[in-house]
Amino acid sequence: MKISDIFSFAFGAIRLRKLRAGLTTLGVVIGIAAIVALLSITQGLQTTISDQLQSGFATDTLIVSTQRGFGMSPGAIVAAESDFELLVNYTQIIDEIEDVDMSVAVIRKLGYIKSGEREFMLAIVGVDFAKYADVYSRTFVAEDGDISLSPENETVVVGKRVSDPWENGTAFTNVDNIVEITWTNASTLPPKNETYSGQVAAVLKEIGGFGFGGPSDTNIYIPITRAQSFFGTDECDTIIVQLENDDSATIESVSEAIEEAFGGQVNVISSTAVLDTVSTIFSTVELFLTGIAAISLLVAGIGIMNIMIVSLMERTREIGILKALGMKNRTVLSIFLSEAVIVGLMGAAVGVASGWVLANVVARVFTGGGFMSAGNQAAINAGMTITPVLTPTVILGAFAFGLLISVIFALYPAWRASRLRPVDALRYE
């Protein structure tokens, strides 16, 4: 029997039981749609995060932090008790290292900024404006006003989202405005609010992304000396190191040299290392999510098997007729497997399409404008959009998996059908 005839016969059998075939297919559709939606959202998220990391994190910079700060190294948890402090003037030590262009200390504390009646919680970042602007020459750039390279004590530079948190031109604060800056010193008992008034000298250009390690739309910047006196500390959170070049050899040697200089008490992170970590995390997440979705396909597979066994009983007589007409066992097997192939292919096609739609709907819901209007903390922290990514690999994989599940679970019923003895099958009522 020709393959085309086998498929056309199988298709006829499916068409006869539309509702049942439809429900069986639905099982496959749900499984495939779940896998496709999860994978395309995860991949979209990964692309977004990687892009933002890359845009906010120059490849020729390193970030030095204490092991308390960044939990990126495997030793982080063990070293958590260390009382090592990274001090602002350690930049001098780092500057001595070969291939280091310069370094800049960053003090970062959560605090509040008040302008008029409104108040926001955000990160207050103390840096040397001149050096910081040098390292982040593309992002630490004023849109309004000027970033003074030798700032007054009260100078404040704000991120774009701080000036315009609602993204509609209604300014929260602008150049020349006086703002009240507050942080809560929790090291005293009882905790004490420290406040000073600053003057906005500049609003940064919109940066987008996380501003990971570098400038961010949602931070405010004050001179490092002001930060030291305001926060009452010489300890900084990170030191950003500008390298002479971004060769991986340079990155490696400088990283090692810095770690050595501080007796292994610091973490040195490069953008490449962060990106690697991010991909590793995403691969794990992807695997996990796919695994969960695969379970739903397994359930669909059992549905297929169930339906086919029922169908086999109903069609015993038909099988008897086909065999009496001279159909071989393997042809009967092929007919039943073709039915599974048709169900699998239809399920995969509809599943990929609906998974893609689902991914876009979910992405829109999570990144839509809904949060912005609230004017709360989220408004300042948001600013990330996920575009689901559907790769040919995912599409092919979904089809292959849908097909595989359908065929595997149809094998047993099909085999049983093919083994029926014609005389018994014909006698079956």
Add this chain to the structure above:
Amino acid sequence: MKKLMRMATPIVETVKLRKTYMLGKVPVEALQGVNLKVQRGDFLAILGPSGSGKSTLLNMIGALDKPTSGKVFIEGVDASTLSDNALADLRQEIGFVFQFFNLIPRLTARGNVELTMTIPGLGRDRRRKRAEELLETVGLSDRMNHKPAELSGGERQRVAIARALANNPKFLLMDEPTGNIDSKTAKEIVELVKKLNRDKGVTIIVVTHDQQIALQTRRTVQMIDGLIVEEKVN
């Protein structure tokens, strides 16, 4: 010479054919050593009461079932030793007509006839043409696109006969072909079958209760309790 040899070999021959079924735990000896020869062009009726083993004999000849012992020769080939695949191939060359028609309900009359020809892999155009010719032969040229449910019992049996003839079978096996249709239609079917035998030389073996058919055949054998007890040439 070769042709003469072929002519001399019976188209069907059974030798000491035995078949024992297990009905639950009770063994039933359906055939107890049947010896039968059918020559090319013969028109044979197998008669007998229910349970005499005539349908079982027909299933053995039609390669639908295997004997417990003894042999079935189809054109000199021992069917009882063949593999499942070889048996399937053999069945393609045997035309079956059943008491309950056994048409595929979802296919039209023409679709049912065509299906038989898809098994040896005949192309669409050729099988369509042949299906139409065959349905015309059995007098159904105006009912080709009707499904079995839309056809009368007699019409269904004609479709079944057209289907049985589709692959130019070596012989036709009919199991109570008129058992499920009214006597007038049965008469027409008998005429049709007789004509096929007379004009086209189709070898026909028919199992029946129907004396009307038995009288039209060239030869009858009577079976009782799994044995042939009487042979008669009409």
